Each structure stands twice: as structure tokens, then as C-alpha cells.
Amino acid sequence: MRDANFFTKPVDKWQRKYEALRASFVERLPDHIVAERFGLSVGYLRVLRHQFRHEKIDFSEAVAEGSRPRRRIDAATRQKIVAWRQRELSAGDIAQLLHQEAVDISVRTIERILAEEGFKKLPRRTQLKIGRTIGGAEVPEVATPVAIERLEGQRFESAGAGVFLFAPFIAQLNLDAVIKEAKLPESKSLSATNYLFSILALKLLGTERYAHVDGHVFDPGLGLF
Known part of the structure; x- marks a missing residue:
């Protein structure tokens, strides 16, 4: 008897492609989640999306494997x-x-x-x-904390500088002390304060989903918040 696994864990390759594309386009799930769910690589998922957009994949009828002649590669x-x-x-x-x-x-x-x-x-x-991205670029080093004193005299341009308008209000609430008193989980490279402030910054900027942070990751001014 069939159940929800027919859709969430498809067996046929054509259906796995269909469900993966549906999760990507309709549910708007992040690439790594879709790839993991349907047993694909992130690179292959991107290729599937490109082929679908350019009408190179047809789901109107499942194609029997081996029905097409093999393509000759130079x-x-x-x-x-x-x-x-x-x-x-x-x-x-x-x-x-x-x-x-x-x-x-x-x-x-x-x-x-x-x-x-x-x-x-x-x-x-x-x-x-x-140890690299698809384009062959090296994976960047893990971010490390930077002391404000080391940045004295430097100037930064930031598209998200407006978040600093909330700094007096944050100081008035003594939010840093509240976070420390709450004893929230943290790691060696990321303190609880850094973690909470990064989420707060995204909310102040109006970023609806945490997956949509690519436009902010290279903003040096926002990184100081």
C-alpha cells in the first residue's frame, strides 16, 4: 500500500527529479536541504533547475531508460x-x-x-x-573575532548601516548582560551575544528568512554590529 513515502522518498529517477525541482521552486527550500532529501548533489540540483528552466526536462511522460541512443562526446x-x-x-x-x-x-x-x-x-x-567550491575557489577560513581597537581610523561603507541607529536602545536595555545571564549555548568561535546580535541585525534589516543572507555576508560595516 502506498503512503506519503511515495512522494517524500521517490524511487524512480524521474520522480526524484520532479520532487526535487518542486521542493526547490515551489517550497523554496535551500539547495543543501533539497539535495540531502533526494540524494542529489547541490551541483546536480543546479543543473536540473537550469535544464528545467530551458525546457530540457519533460515530465509529461516518464522516459524509459535506454530508449535514446547514447550521445557521442568528442x-x-x-x-x-x-x-x-x-x-x-x-x-x-x-x-x-x-x-x-x-x-x-x-x-x-x-x-x-x-x-x-x-x-x-x-x-x-x-x-x-x-576543500573548494564548484568553481574551484578555496573555502574561506572560519571567521574570527576582531577587536574594535584594531579598526581605529578605518572607514567602511555599509548598505545596512541603519541597524546602528538601534545601538542606543540596545544599550538602554542592557541586552548584552541579559544574553549572558540567560546562559545561552555558544561555541569557541561564536559567542551567544554574536549569535543573537546577528539574528537581530537580520530582523532589523527586514530579512524574512535566514537563508536569504547572501546579500549581507560581505558587508564589513554590518559585520561590526
């Missing part, structure tokens, strides 16, 4: 695929890099080529474990 592209796998990039990541070069190849085709070249599937890993 030697130059094959060499790129091999070189990227030697850097331990997944098939989804490779598909995204090829797309950036205006070469659209399905993840399944890339997996077939890698198998033909003798490569085994990579175990699932986080980008942090890999």
Missing part, C-alpha cells in the same frame, strides 16, 4: 571530464562547469564516460570536506 570534452574527476569533482559539478563553457551534457552521460574511463562513483561529501 575527445576534448572527454579529456576535460577526466581532468575534473581527477580533481575529485562529482558528475554534477562537472556538468555545471561544462555548462559554463556552453556545453550541455547530462549528468548521466558524464557518469557513463567516467565509468568507461575506469572511475568509480565518489562518496557523498560536503563542499567543506572537498
